[in-house]
Amino acid sequence: MTKIHKIQNDADYYYDKGVACSDNGEYVRAIDYFYRAYEQDEVEDRTQTLLEIGACYAMLGEHNSALKCYYKALAIDAKNETAFVGIISSLIETNKNPEAIYYINYTDSKNIIGEDYDVSVTNNKNFKVVGKYDREAIVYVARRLIQNGESAYAKKLLEETENN
DSSP states (O other): OOOOOOOOOSHHHHHHHHHHHHHTTOHHHHHHHHHHHHHHOOGGGHHHHHHHHHHHHHHTTOHHHHHHHHHHHHHHOTTOHHHHHHHHHHHHHTTOHHHHHHHHHHHHHTTOSOTTOOOOOSBTTBOOOOOTTOHHHHHHHHHHHHHTTOHHHHHHHHHHHHHO
């Protein structure tokens, strides 16, 4: 008698395969597996899968694609800390500093990013929640804005800091 083998092809199977590929630096394969998982995921599981896809895109330097995934994750879970961190990181990587500052200050005002992240605006690879009293970080961001030709926004940012 022939033995029947069940082929696993559910969301958990594809998600686990995606994680394994991502852990091995095989981000393109991981994205493929994560999309397969996403198609079969229950709605409540889709956020985590989207975050994984976004992280893989970010590792590949495809930050615009990563942003799309992070925004979709926020559409499901509007206060997802990891999605906001991914958005801020990708915006900084793509030199979209005004947008990054908006999300940094938004997450700070809503206490969304917790102590799990040691975030500091020291260069385009590291970032942090810029509080309205964090003068050093704001001056750094203002300098970056001026370098990118956005002096009006830099001036506004510095003026707001002076007034607080």
